Amino acid sequence: MGYTSVVCVKQVPDTKRITGNAMREDGTVNRAALPAIFNPEDRNALEAALRVRDEHGGTVTVVTMGLPSACDVLREALERGADRCILITDRRAAASDTLATSYILSCAVGKLKPDLVFCGRQAIDGDTAQVGPQLAEKLGFTLMTYMEELALEGREARVTRNIGNGRETALARLPALFTVMESANEMRPAAMRKIMKFKKARAPMEIANSVKTALGVSATPEALAAETSRRTEELAARGLLIDQWNLDDIGARLEWCGGAGSPTRVNRVQSVVLAGGDYREFEPTQASIGQLVAELVQDHTIG
Amino acid sequence: MEDLNRKGEILIFAEQDNGVLSEVPLELLSKGRELADTLKVPLACVLVGDKVGGLARKLIQHGADTVYVADDPRLKDYQTASYARVVGDLITERRPQICIFGATPMGRDLAPTVASAQRCGLTADCTDLQIGNYTDPATKEEQTSLLLQIRPAFGGNIIATIVNPYNWPQMATVREGVMRMSSADTGRQGRVVEAAVNLDGMELPVRVLSRVTRARTVNLKAARIIVAGGAGVGSRENFQLIRDLAGVLGAAVGASRAAVDLGFIANDHQVGQTGTTVRPALYIACGISGAVQHCAGMQESAKILAINSDRDAPIFGIAHYGIVGDLNEVLPMLIKAIRGGASIGQAVAQHAEPKA
Numbered sequence: 129m130g131y132t133s134v135v136c137v138k139q140v141p142d143t144k145r146i147t148g149n150a151m152r153e154d155g156t157v158n159r160a161a162l163p164a165i166f167n168p169e170d171r172n173a174l175e176a177a178l179r180v181r182d183e184h185g186g187t188v189t190v191v192t193m194g195l196p197s198a199c200d201v202l203r204e205a206l207e208r209g210a211d212r213c214i215l216i217t218d219r220r221a222a223a224s225d226t227l228a229t230s231y232i233l234s235c236a237v238g239k240l241k242p243d244l245v246f247c248g249r250q251a252i253d254g255d256t257a258q259v260g261p262q263l264a265e266k267l268g269f270t271l272m273t274y275m276e277e278l279a280l281e282g283r284e285a286r287v288t289r290n291i292g293n294g295r296e297t298a299l300a301r302l303p304a305l306f307t308v309m310e311s312a313n314e315m316r317p318a319a320m321r322k323i324m325k326f327k328k329a330r331a332p333m334e335i336a337n338s339v340k341t342a343l344g345v346s347a348t349p350e351a352l353a354a355e356t357s358r359r360t361e362e363l364a365a366r367g368l369l370i371d372q373w374n375l376d377d378i379g380a381r382l383e384w385c386g387g388a389g390s391p392t393r394v395n396r397v398q399s400v401v402l403a404g405g406d407y408r409e410f411e412p413t414q415a416s417i418g419q420l421v422a423e424l425v426q427d428h429t430i431g
Numbered sequence: 432m433e434d435l436n437r438k439g440e441i442l443i444f445a446e447q448d449n450g451v452l453s454e455v456p457l458e459l460l461s462k463g464r465e466l467a468d469t470l471k472v473p474l475a476c477v478l479v480g481d482k483v484g485g486l487a488r489k490l491i492q493h494g495a496d497t498v499y500v501a502d503d504p505r506l507k508d509y510q511t512a513s514y515a516r517v518v519g520d521l522i523t524e525r526r527p528q529i530c531i532f533g534a535t536p537m538g539r540d541l542a543p544t545v546a547s548a549q550r551c552g553l554t555a556d557c558t559d560l561q562i563g564n565y566t567d568p569a570t571k572e573e574q575t576s577l578l579l580q581i582r583p584a585f586g587g588n589i590i591a592t593i594v595n596p597y598n599w600p601q602m603a604t605v606r607e608g609v610m611r612m613s614s615a616d617t618g619r620q621g622r623v624v625e626a627a628v629n630l631d632g633m634e635l636p637v638r639v640l641s642r643v644t645r646a647r648t649v650n651l652k653a654a655r656i657i658v659a660g661g662a663g664v665g666s667r668e669n670f671q672l673i674r675d676l677a678g679v680l681g682a683a684v685g686a687s688r689a690a691v692d693l694g695f696i697a698n699d700h701q702v703g704q705t706g707t708t709v710r711p712a713l714y715i716a717c718g719i720s721g722a723v724q725h726c727a728g729m730q731e732s733a734k735i736l737a738i739n740s741d742r743d744a745p746i747f748g749i750a751h752y753g754i755v756g757d758l759n760e761v762l763p764m765l766i767k768a769i770r771g772g773a774s775i776g777q778a779v780a781q782h783a784e785p786k787a
Contacts, residue, residue, distance in 0.1 A: 226543070227546065227550065253585055254555075273536070273539070286640075291537075294642065294645055391551055392552035392595050412761050413764070418768040428590055
C-alpha cells in the first residue's frame, strides 16, 4: 500500500553567490541578478520522501508556491523521481510572510491527504525555519524537526533528530511532518532518460505564455485559448503537465493570504554587503582603530 | 483597529534541558529588562518541565518580576505539542505584548508552532531588539512603542527590521550569545506563579527513546562574530590575546590549520576546507596569511577584518577592512576601543536609538 508523501520545496536566490551588484543602492536585494536554485535542504527533503517510496511504495508529490518560473525546481523534482508536481501560483498570495505561506500550503497539502510531509529545515533566503513547524501546526500533524534518519513501521515513525548539541531518537505518530537537515542524505542524480523526458514538462501558465510568444500580438483571444488548450491536453496525455492551483482551487480564505494575512511588516532594510573591491585600510593607531570600531557598531556588525 | 494589550507584560521562554537552565533565557532577561523598563511593564518568564520550580529563583535574580511555572511529569521531555499547548494557554490567558524565545533548536521548533496557533507574527533569529515607532506606508498612520525586531536576512547580506503592528503578541526568537548576560542580583524579589497545565485527554504524539548530548566546546557555525588566529600569533600562550578579543565581542574563537598544527589550539576551532565552514557577520583574521584552504571556509563572511604584519598577505585580498601591524599592539587597542564603544552604546540604547 505504501505511504502518500508530499514534499514542499522553494525556489530561492542563490545567496551564497551574492556579490556587490546583487544589492541595489537603496539596500534592497536585486533578485534578478542572482541565479535561482532549488533550496538546498529541500533537496534533502525530496530525497527522504523518495527513499520512503523506494522502501515501502506509495507516491511522492512535490508542491511549490511561487511564480511560474518556480516550475524549474518542479521539473528538477520530476527528473529525480517525483510522481506529481503542483505549482501554487496566485497574485493574491504575493507578500505572504511565513504565517500566510504556511496557511496557503496547509490548504494545498491538506487536499492531498498525505501520511508524511517533508520540508527542508530552512530556506537560504530567509533562514527562518518557520514554515515547516507552522505547516505542521495548521495541518495538526506531528512535528519532527531536524530529521537525519527515518524508519517507518505502520503508523509510527522512528526518527533521529539533530538537536544541535547531540541527537535524539523518538517515535512519532503519523501523520507527521519532518523538516530535513542537509546532513540527512544526498539527493540522487537524475537519470538521463528522465531529464530528456521531463525537461518538456510545463504548467498551464507557462504554456499560455509560450503560446502568446508563438502566435504573436495579432492572434485573437480565441486562437490563443484554442492553441493553449490543445498543447495542455497534449502534455497531459504524455504525463508532462505540471498541475497549477490558485487560491480558489485550494479553498483558501483570502484574508489569511498574501499581505493581508501576514502580521509582520518590514520596517527597514540595510545592506551589509560592501561593493566589490571595497577594501579600506586602517592605521595601527588607537584613534584609527576606534574609528573602525565605531563604524562596525553603527551598522550593527558589533552590538 | 485590533485590540492591542499595551499593558501586557513581556514574556520570555525559560528553556531548560533535563532540569538545567540554559544560558539563553538569562541573556534574554537582560535585554527583556531593558525593554520592560522602557515600556514600563513587568517582565515574566515561563518555565516548563518536570520538577523545575527550583530554577525560578535564578530567573528572578537575573531580572524576572514573575515566573510562571508549568510543572508536570508529562512535560519532562520537550515535545512540540505539549509545550506549545502550555505556552499557548498562558499567552491566551495573560495576553503578553511581547514573547521572546532563544533561537535554539528547541526555540525554533516551539516558537513557530505557538505563533501559528496564535495567528501572530514571528521574527526568527533576531540579533537586536528595540522599542520604536512604525509608520504604515499605506495609511501613513504611526504606531508608537512597537518591538523593532532586527535580524540579518538573505544569507547575512542585509539587516532587516521587522515589526508586528496589528496581531499581538509580538514574537521573536533571538540568537544565542548575542545579548550580554547581566550578573545575578541575589537580593532581587519576584513572584513565582503556578501555570495551568491542560494536557488531560491529550495523547502525546511523540515518545522520546534516547537523547545523547555532549558538552559543546565551540559552536563556530552559530557564531555571529569569529575571532581567528593563525601561525602569526606566534605561540600557544599568545593565543590568549585572541581569546581576550573574542571575550569582549562575545565571539567564538577560530583558528587556521597552521595554528592547529603548531599546537596553539584544539582542532575543534579550525576554520577552512578541512575544518568548519563559517559565514559570520564579522570575521577577524589575526596573523592568518590567507591560504586558499582557509579562505574557502570563511570568505562568505559578511565582513572580514584582517590584521597582519605582512602587507602582501593574501588575506588582505578578500578582506573588507585591513590593519597592517603587529597584532600584539593592534589587538589590545582593538579591545580597548570595543570596551569604550560598548558603554557608549548602552547610553544611546536608553533613548531607543540604534544600539551598540
